[in-house]
Every structure is written in C-alpha cells, then in structure tokens.
Amino acid sequence: MAESEAGMRLDRWLQMHRPGLGYGRLQKLLRTGQVRVDGARAKAALRLAAGQRVRLPPMSSERAHAPARERSASARPLEEADRAFVRGLVIHRDREVIALDKPPGLPVQGGTRTERHLDAMLDGLREAGEERPRLVHRLDRDTSGVLLLARTRRAAQRLGRALKARSAAKLYWALVVGVPRPSEGVIDAPLVKAGGKGEERVHVARTGEPGAKAARTRYRVIAHAGQRLAWLALQPETGRTHQLRAHMAAIGHPIVGDGKYGGASAHPGGEIARRLHLHARRIRLPHPSGGMLEVSAPLPEHMARSWELLGFEADMAAESFLEE
Numbered sequence: 001m002a003e004s005e006a007g008m009r010l011d012r013w014l015q016m017h018r019p020g021l022g023y024g025r026l027q028k029l030l031r032t033g034q035v036r037v038d039g040a041r042a043k044a045a046l047r048l049a050a051g052q053r054v055r056l057p058p059m060s061s062e063r064a065h066a067p068a069r070e071r072s073a074s075a076r077p078l079e080e081a082d083r084a085f086v087r088g089l090v091i092h093r094d095r096e097v098i099a100l101d102k103p104p105g106l107p108v109q110g111g112t113r114t115e116r117h118l119d120a121m122l123d124g125l126r127e128a129g130e131e132r133p134r135l136v137h138r139l140d141r142d143t144s145g146v147l148l149l150a151r152t153r154r155a156a157q158r159l160g161r162a163l164k165a166r167s168a169a170k171l172y173w174a175l176v177v178g179v180p181r182p183s184e185g186v187i188d189a190p191l192v193k194a195g196g197k198g199e200e201r202v203h204v205a206r207t208g209e210p211g212a213k214a215a216r217t218r219y220r221v222i223a224h225a226g227q228r229l230a231w232l233a234l235q236p237e238t239g240r241t242h243q244l245r246a247h248m249a250a251i252g253h254p255i256v257g258d259g260k261y262g263g264a265s266a267h268p269g270g271e272i273a274r275r276l277h278l279h280a281r282r283i284r285l286p287h288p289s290g291g292m293l294e295v296s297a298p299l300p301e302h303m304a305r306s307w308e309l310l311g312f313e314a315d316m317a318a319e320s321f322l323e324e
Helices: 009-015 023-032 060-065 067-076 080-087 119-127 151-163 243-250 259-266 303-311 316-323
Strands: 090-092 097-104 143-150 170-179 183-189 193-194 201-204 216-225 230-237 280-284 292-294
Touching: 009 023, 060 259, 080 119, 080 316, 090 292, 097 119, 151 280, 170 243, 170 259, 170 303, 183 243, 201 243, 216 243, 230 243, 230 303, 243 259, 259 292
Parallel strands: 143 280
Antiparallel strands: 090 097, 097 143, 170 230, 170 280, 183 216, 193 201, 216 230, 280 292
16 A cells, blocks of 8 residues: 555545445445455454555456446446536535535435435546545435535545544534423433444443443533424534434434434424434534634525424524534
C-alpha cells in the first residue's frame, strides 16, 4: 500500500481500488476472512499503514460467483435522473467538502436487497478529473438531514479524525411520544448490538452483558403539544448504531414513527405521518482546510407538516443547544 494511502479504512481502500466489487459482496469477503492484510484476517474498520500488503481472491472468480443482481447493479452506469437527483440534494459545496440534505427513505449504502442507494449515485457529484466523493459518516435509511462527503482522500482522513475524536457537534431534531421529565438531561446507557447486516438492532445493556458499548445522548425539550407529543433537540455524544432511537425508547418516549423501537405506541395516529420523525438538523466540525464547517438542513416534508399541525416554530433555543 502506498505511503499516500496510510490511515485509510480497509473497506474504503477496497472500494477505491476495486470499484466493480459490490458493497454486499465486499462485506461478505471481509466477514468470511477472504480479505487478508499482511496474511492475517482483517476487519473493515482497520486503518492501513504504509507498506502493508492487502490480498483479495481473484476478481474474475469472485465476480463469477456473485449474484447476478449484484453484478448488473455494479456495472450499471448512473442514469441521468439519478445524477440530477443527487445534485439536487447538495446544500453546501467547497473545494474539499460536499454536504447533502439526505431525504428520508433513501439508504446511504446498499446491501443484498438494496439496489438504489446514495453511495451508488456519488459519481453524479464528481467533476471531470476529480476523485469520487467519499462518505465520511452515515445516517439511517429513514433519518433525514445533513450528510457529509469528502471530495479528496485528504479531506476524508481529516473529517474522519474529527468525527472519531468527537470534535464534531451534531444536532438532531425529533418528535417523541410524551414529554420527557426533566425537560433537559443526559441519557447515559450502554448499548449492545444484535442482528446481521440490514437487520441491526440495539438494546440497553444489562449489567455485565458482553459487547456493551458506552452511549451518551444529551436532550432538551424545545416545545410540546400538551402531554402527548414533544419536539426534542438531541445531541449524541457517542455514535452508536440507532443510538438516539434506542435511548428515547428506553426512557419511555419513543421517536414518532419508530415502530422498530417504540412498537405501536410510536404511532400516535391522527394526521401525524407514520414515518420516522428524526432529522439531522445541523453539524459543526473543523474544516479540513482550517476554520469551522457548519451546515444545516431544513425539515423534510412530513416533519414540517407535523410541526405545522402542532404549532411548533423554530427558535433560538432549538439551535443554541449545539453552542453549549
């Protein structure tokens, strides 16, 4: 591996050097130990060092045994409609960073049963002679809002370090069932992940349960409609899978539309849409070139309609939570 590629995650290095290898197939190769680094099995998140040797099975053999759907999807050129669609999501663009307003319902990456996803459209954001934009973090399929991309490998490394070091402040808006008491606090509850790819689920860890990872979420009630529904500002201090959804359900106030964690109680009925009401409103972190990058995204249509129905209006309290 070249000196200039030192520090890259193994999965991202493979995606760059083997663009024809579908995401689902790549993950399977990593899970089954068919990808080796210096002769040893390696996980997707391994940070590569200069001079290391990465070995994969022969590409021709692997592609021959890949599912026909995956082979055709990876080889399919980007349609003009998808190119226009992804360009329409851009809310910030500079020489090193692109920020998108991800719509709810669109997966960030693909899988065995997912052909249309954001990662497959990123070529639509590449200008002539440029590198392909890189994802630096994720949002759940049904979560909307700010999603950052790096336009260069250098930018990806610096943004990745900022996110890993918790130099980034993320603000989410959510509509939850009931009104949390106290109206502001911290949920400090370790989480355990279960389930395979596409079926991930987490729960609050029992004392001594193996696999538990620390998880902390700050919350503040911004407004409420009686005792039935409340608008919350959420700031995750860790970045666990489904953290905000699991934490809110754990304290008895599931996010509206989140049947996975809140069950039937997450659907209040009436004119409130049966869709997840969780939005990545704003992100602030060091810019790869210096200074601070701060980007905000407007509420998606279904949440904006719920805000209107409930009489909620954005105010400084909702935004200032990130400043504290």
